Amino acid sequence: MFGTVKQREERDWDSFESEAIPHIPDIYRIAYWLVRDRDEAQDLVQETFFQAMRSFHRYEIGTNCRAWLTKIMYNLNGKRIRKLSRFKLYEDVDETISETIAFEPPIETDIKDKEIVLALKRLPDSFRHVVLLADVEEFTYREVSEFLGIPAGTVMSRLHRGRQMLRMELTKKAQEFGIRKAG
Amino acid sequence: MIRHLESCANCREELAQVRAHRQQLISAVHNDDESVIDPMFAVKLKAALRAESVQGATSYSSFIRFAFAGGLALLVVGISALLLQERAPQLDVVVNPNGANVANSNNNDRSKRSASFELVRNDALDDHRNCALSHRLEERPIKLAEAAVRYDAVYRDLEQTVADALKSKFGNELTLLRAHYCLINGRAFAHMIVEHDKKIVSVLMTRGEADGNNETPAPTDCGNEGPLKVACFRAERFDVFVISELSSEANLSVAESIAEPVADHIRISGQSV
Numbered sequence: 001m002f003g004t005v006k007q008r009e010e011r012d013w014d015s016f017e018s019e020a021i022p023h024i025p026d027i028y029r030i031a032y033w034l035v036r037d038r039d040e041a042q043d044l045v046q047e048t049f050f051q052a053m054r055s056f057h058r059y060e061i062g063t064n065c066r067a068w069l070t071k072i073m074y075n076l077n078g079k080r081i082r083k084l085s086r087f088k089l090y091e092d093v094d095e096t097i098s099e100t101i102a103f104e105p106p107i108e109t110d111i112k113d114k115e116i117v118l119a120l121k122r123l124p125d126s127f128r129h130v131v132l133l134a135d136v137e138e139f140t141y142r143e144v145s146e147f148l149g150i151p152a153g154t155v156m157s158r159l160h161r162g163r164q165m166l167r168m169e170l171t172k173k174a175q176e177f178g179i180r181k182a183g
Numbered sequence: 184m185i186r187h188l189e190s191c192a193n194c195r196e197e198l199a200q201v202r203a204h205r206q207q208l209i210s211a212v213h214n215d216d217e218s219v220i221d222p223m224f225a226v227k228l229k230a231a232l233r234a235e236s237v238q239g240a241t242s243y244s245s246f247i248r249f250a251f252a253g254g255l256a257l258l259v260v261g262i263s264a265l266l267l268q269e270r271a272p273q274l275d276v277v278v279n280p281n282g283a284n285v286a287n288s289n290n291n292d293r294s295k296r297s298a299s300f301e302l303v304r305n306d307a308l309d310d311h312r313n314c315a316l317s318h319r320l321e322e323r324p325i326k327l328a329e330a331a332v333r334y335d336a337v338y339r340d341l342e343q344t345v346a347d348a349l350k351s352k353f354g355n356e357l358t359l360l361r362a363h364y365c366l367i368n369g370r371a372f373a374h375m376i377v378e379h380d381k382k383i384v385s386v387l388m389t390r391g392e393a394d395g396n397n398e399t400p401a402p403t404d405c406g407n408e409g410p411l412k413v414a415c416f417r418a419e420r421f422d423v424f425v426i427s428e429l430s431s432e433a434n435l436s437v438a439e440s441i442a443e444p445v446a447d448h449i450r451i452s453g454q455s456v
Contacts, residue, residue, distance in 0.1 A: 013236045021229055021369055028220040029212070038217065042224055046231075053232055116211035135205045136212045163204065 016056050019065045020049065026137070027069050033132050034077060036121075044080075048073040067143045070133075074147040119169035127162035134159050219323060222364070222371035223334055226390075229369035300422075303370070303389060304415070307424040308408050310367040311385040314374060327373060330364035337421075337452040338364060338373050344448040345375050345386055345441050352440040356380070377437075384427035384437055388445070391422040402438035404431055414438035418446040 027048060031041040051072050052059075059068055120128060133144045134155065141159075145152040188195055212218060314324070331339035342362035349357045360383075362375040375386040402416040405424070412434040414425040423445060425438040 013233065016232075016236070017229075021232070024225050024228060024369055025220045025366070028225075029218045032218045033212075038221075042221070045220075046228055049228060049232055050235065053236060113207075113211035113214050116207060117215045120208070120212065131208070132212070136209050138209075163201070166208075167204070 130158040131162040222366040311426040324363035324365035348441045348444040387424045419449040
């Protein structure tokens with residue numbers, strides 16, 4: 001009635017293989033942007049998928065597996081950081097930035113991918129994570145809120161400011177290259 | 184909000200800019216080399232997870248036997264005896280701890296294909312469909328020359344070897360369209376795409392299990408999948424597939440034309456161990 005043990009094992013692996021394994025490249029990309037180091041990203045991805053396999057019975061087949069894996073990864077990374085850090089992590093002072101960013105220039109289409117990536121890397125962590133998860137990885141505000149452990153309203157405000165800061169960076173870069181005349 | 188957008192040109196323009204910006208950002212991040220996964224890492228991770236899945240299930244089975252033993256002694260003894268009989272053969276399953284593609288079949292006879300070889304064959308078919316035919320890979324492929332530097336010198340000039348072998352047998356009937364190193368389902372393939380008789384032919388090479396056998400068995404027909412014909416052979420430590428919608432004979436003929444040159448190429452590159 002329940003199948004042999006071997007059959008159940010094969011089904012479990014088959015389910016995990018079809019649901020979770022295809023997301024390895026995506027999870028790696030998110031991990032890389034989280035830890036900013038390829039070796040660390042690989043360690044984190046490995047740890048994430050092993051944890052996911054152990055917890056796979058808690059995952060509901062057919063739901064958003066990528067979000068489930070991302071949440072596991074953020075939890076693991078959070079534990080790692082808490083373990084390593086002896087000091088209290090203060091909330092990023094960038095929260096107090098900047099009602100002064102008033103001008104929002106359009107992004108120049110001549111800006112190359114490399115410049116966009118560099119500009120994203122230059123964003124403060126708290127803004128970069130939100131922009132990456134919401135705009136690049138296209139998670140919902142609610143999912144981003146769960147990953148980062150912050151209210152959905154904070155996600156929205158950081159996303160708005162992050163986008164503004166990105167635009168400012170890219171406009172500066174465009175001016176350097178003479179794509180756009182300085183105002 | 185929708186009503187407002189219908190009447191406010193400024194807001195529509197702002198929204199369009201945000202969307203365009205977002206698309207640029209997505210494209211830039213996805214194309215950034217640093218955030219693209221190392222294909223070999225992905226392959227090894229998948230194999231390690233598979234190995235853990237087998238070993239973990241064995242431990243789980245033992246736990247279940249112990250858990251039932253406390254309450255239903257006689258019944259548990261009977262169930263345990265049955266479970267042990269079923270499990271014992273599984274303990275001899277060989278899983279490659281090094282993370283290479285798992286293959287535990289008798290490599291001298293591809294007609295007795297193992298479940299592991301079927302997985303490799305299915306990945307090759309997926310690669311043909313999603314890379315050669317529809318360009319729908321999630322990860323951007325890299326050049327074979329780059330793969331040769333990053334992973335294994337065997338990939339250097341591999342496409343030239345294949346192109347020369349095909350030209351030698353078929354003349355100008357076959358044209359090498361492109362070649363690259365791509366990742367599908369966590370498995371990496373050196374992928375050469377050829378055109379013959381207006382049909383796309385994939386030559387796909389991936390690492391297999393070392394079996395100490397340095398001979399190259401003759402290519403065999405490895406079955407059909409819908410309109411797709413699959414021929415395959417083992418060359419040193421690599422499994423090679425030729426996949427196309429040509430007739431079975433023509434598809435096999437392509438495989439036969441490249442088998443020895445590819446095996447020689449691998450041996451010369453020094454990666455035959």
